[in-house]
Amino acid sequence: GDNKWTMTMMARDADTGMLKWGYQKTPHDEWDYAGVNVMMLSEQKDKSGKLRKLVTHPDRNGIVYTLDRTDGSLVSADKIDDTVNVWTHVDLKTGIPVRNPEYGTRMDHKATDVCPSAMGYHDQAHDSYDPDRQLF
Numbered sequence: 001g002d003n004k005w006t007m008t009m010m011a012r013d014a015d016t017g018m019l020k021w022g023y024q025k026t027p028h029d030e031w032d033y034a035g036v037n038v039m040m041l042s043e044q045k046d047k048s049g050k051l052r053k054l055v056t057h058p059d060r061n062g063i064v065y066t067l068d069r070t071d072g073s074l075v076s077a078d079k080i081d082d083t084v085n086v087w088t089h090v091d092l093k094t095g096i097p098v099r100n101p102e103y104g105t106r107m108d109h110k111a112t113d114v115c116p117s118a119m120g121y122h123d124q125a126h127d128s129y130d131p132d133r134q135l136f
Helices: none
Strands: 008-012 019-024 040-045 051-058 063-068 074-079 087-090 097-099
Touching (some): 074 087
Antiparallel strands (some): 040 051, 063 074
């Protein structure tokens, strides 16, 4: 199955400890990316001009995710660059990355030139956000 709580960004209520939301980046993580990278907090205006509290996470699976950190809704999910080929895109309605079967793991198929590799695209190096220039 999806192994729901692996590869998942989660938010808890600091007062009660109760789960507020969870977003799974790589359902059934067959490559073992284990997306443990930094999560950067920012406040930015969306396309309609509304100021939103966001969390942005460049993941080992080759996707940069931005979510509304108040409710966990997906704002954007884009490939880090064009070399990422295990996904064709992320479905923004479901939040699920669409796999490219050519680069998947299964017993009857030898995948080559998989990107990201098993090491992942973006490892554990830290990123930062400059609120004055609004750049990551």
